[in-house]
Amino acid sequence: MVAINNRQRDDIADAVVRHGFNSRFIELIQLENALMDKLYERLYNAKIRAKINSLVEDFKGAFPFERRISVNAAGQNISVRARSSYSEPLLPLSAGDVSVNSYPFPYSGDRTVSIQVDDPMCDEVRAYAALKQELSAEAESKRAMVMGILQQCRSVEQLQQKWPDVMPIAKPFLKVAPAKPQLPMTIIEDLNKTLDLPPEQLAA
Numbered sequence: 250m251v252a253i254n255n256r257q258r259d260d261i262a263d264a265v266v267r268h269g270f271n272s273r274f275i276e277l278i279q280l281e282n283a284l285m286d287k288l289y290e291r292l293y294n295a296k297i298r299a300k301i302n303s304l305v306e307d308f309k310g311a312f313p314f315e316r317r318i319s320v321n322a323a324g325q326n327i328s329v330r331a332r333s334s335y336s337e338p339l340l341p342l343s344a345g346d347v348s349v350n351s352y353p354f355p356y357s358g359d360r361t362v363s364i365q366v367d368d369p370m371c372d373e374v375r376a377y378a379a380l381k382q383e384l385s386a387e388a389e390s391k392r393a394m395v396m397g398i399l400q401q402c403r404s405v406e407q408l409q410q411k412w413p414d415v416m417p418i419a420k421p422f423l424k425v426a427p428a429k430p431q432l433p434m435t436i437i438e439d440l441n442k443t444l445d446l447p448p449e450q451l452a453a
Contacts, residue, residue, distance in 0.1 A: 250404040323366035
């Protein structure tokens with residue numbers, strides 16, 4: 250029997266949840282990209298953005314870029330694109346799935362966008378935060394269920410027997426013992442005949 254260790258269980262659980270939630274996380278990132286564009290425009294007007302972009306050209310490779318903006322939505326502090334402890338392993342997803350926008354900032358101080366309750370963007374930011382929390386919580390819950398099953402399987406053979414549907418995803422993380430070659434039937438038949446198998450007294 251080929252044993253499964255905890256590192257393999259973690260890798261399998263991440264891969265299984267990544268597979269199941271891939272399209273939904275892509276949708277979340279696409280929503281974030283659109284929201285980040287709007288927030289960046291709120292943070293810096295067109296004139297300042299143009300100046301920042303010219304500085305980026307002058308100091309290529311040495312200018313700070315950021316992928317997160319803080320928002321104060323009528324007293325609710327929300328970080329756009331701040332990951333939970335679990336969703337981090339899901340991102341980046343895989344090459345070519347979706348790109349994550351990054352934005353140049355002229356300084357490293359506070360970059361909070363304040364939005365009042367009567368601003369239409371307040372509801373948009375809050376809806377995004379609720380969606381992200383819901384998706385992360387669901388992914389964490391499913392991962393815990395996957396780990397519960399994996400913890401019951403101490404070997405590759407047990408996992409194959411208990412959850413065969415997961416094996417295509419699990420195999421890259423497992424040391425699967427090569428299948429032992431079976432003797433051709435003609436050889437077996439010849440051996441049975443030569444060795445007088447099965448014994449008559451036991452076969453009965």
